[in-house]
Amino acid sequence: MPWPQLPVPPHYDPGRVAEVWRVPYQERAREAADWRARYGVTPAAQDRIRICLVAVDVQNTFCIPGFELFVAGASGRAAVEDNRRLCRFVYRNLGVITRICPTLDTHRPVQIFHPLFLIDEAGEHPEPYTVISAGDVRRGIWRINPVACSQIGMDRETGQAHLLHYVSRLQAEGQYQLTVWPYHGMLGGIGHALVSSLEEAVFFHSVCRQSQPDFQVKGDSPLTEHYSVLGPEVMEGADGASIGEKNRQLLESLRSFDVVIVAGQAKSHCVAWTVDHLLEECSAGPEDFAERVYLLEDCTSPVVVPGVVDYTEDATSAFRRFSDAGMHVVRSTDPMEAWPGIP
Numbered sequence: 001m002p003w004p005q006l007p008v009p010p011h012y013d014p015g016r017v018a019e020v021w022r023v024p025y026q027e028r029a030r031e032a033a034d035w036r037a038r039y040g041v042t043p044a045a046q047d048r049i050r051i052c053l054v055a056v057d058v059q060n061t062f063c064i065p066g067f068e069l070f071v072a073g074a075s076g077r078a079a080v081e082d083n084r085r086l087c088r089f090v091y092r093n094l095g096v097i098t099r100i101c102p103t104l105d106t107h108r109p110v111q112i113f114h115p116l117f118l119i120d121e122a123g124e125h126p127e128p129y130t131v132i133s134a135g136d137v138r139r140g141i142w143r144i145n146p147v148a149c150s151q152i153g154m155d156r157e158t159g160q161a162h163l164l165h166y167v168s169r170l171q172a173e174g175q176y177q178l179t180v181w182p183y184h185g186m187l188g189g190i191g192h193a194l195v196s197s198l199e200e201a202v203f204f205h206s207v208c209r210q211s212q213p214d215f216q217v218k219g220d221s222p223l224t225e226h227y228s229v230l231g232p233e234v235m236e237g238a239d240g241a242s243i244g245e246k247n248r249q250l251l252e253s254l255r256s257f258d259v260v261i262v263a264g265q266a267k268s269h270c271v272a273w274t275v276d277h278l279l280e281e282c283s284a285g286p287e288d289f290a291e292r293v294y295l296l297e298d299c300t301s302p303v304v305v306p307g308v309v310d311y312t313e314d315a316t317s318a319f320r321r322f323s324d325a326g327m328h329v330v331r332s333t334d335p336m337e338a339w340p341g342i343p
Contacts, residue, residue, distance in 0.1 A: 003337035005092045017197045018080045032207035041095050044211035050098045052257040056264025056271045057105045058198045061184045061191035068184035071265045073301035079265055086263050086299040089332040090201040100202050101214040103229040105185040110151045111222045113181050119145045128182040129308050134167045152222045165238035227273035263299035268311030271300050272318040279325055290326035291341055298331045
């Protein structure tokens, strides 16, 4: 099958990827309809080979310099550079991408990974990037904020038991220890929104291909982290009650595609954990599911905060493991028809 690449529409300005603006929807809709007619773009419902692009957390909070958790990577502007390539990839492959699935990290102030949730003996909140170990909680270095307890409907004793249970589970399962992140991805805030350039590309694709984007919200449980769009870090509290569940509906949807492409931020966290959950579910079928997954390595970067944390090696190791399991690590700048295993 031919994999025709289209020109990049004239409205796309790579120099504005680091900016935030209002997408002119009506104007872009008219242009997308004209683009469809000019290049003979068919409706996505007619695709014989169905391709889904999962755009993980391409939000201002992670991707715009000066926002709360900008993924600077090694270059200092990594997420901006990633998104320039990602937008170009969407436009060039507009005619073959069946559906775009953007995920949205979605938070409120009182959550287990935000400063307001925790206090020390003096009643002070931890600084961002503080790592909370099970030993810290047992020794009383960090404890749940009683005021936060009241906001999530827990008494102090139950809340403290949950905190110890949570950090112990993370340690026992070999996951990242609980990190206190800066407030980010705040529901209703500008940081929560998709990067304007990608929002514009998603909208243009939606109108041109007559394909509804599949937005996925994650991360709003106050009692667990939720790096992966397919499920939280911990699903049960200290009492065995559910504090989050796997996104079975999305998983089944992704299984129905012939090709699943993953990009976004950050390579070391939400991208890696999402792909890891995909890998866990490969044993449930289809048998070739891992081989259907393509990771855009030039459209994702790890969390790097100079002098504080550097997750580059964690991200590299994760992608190496995914490749060893049969997934494909590819570049957005290479024609899709040249990717290995493309049907």
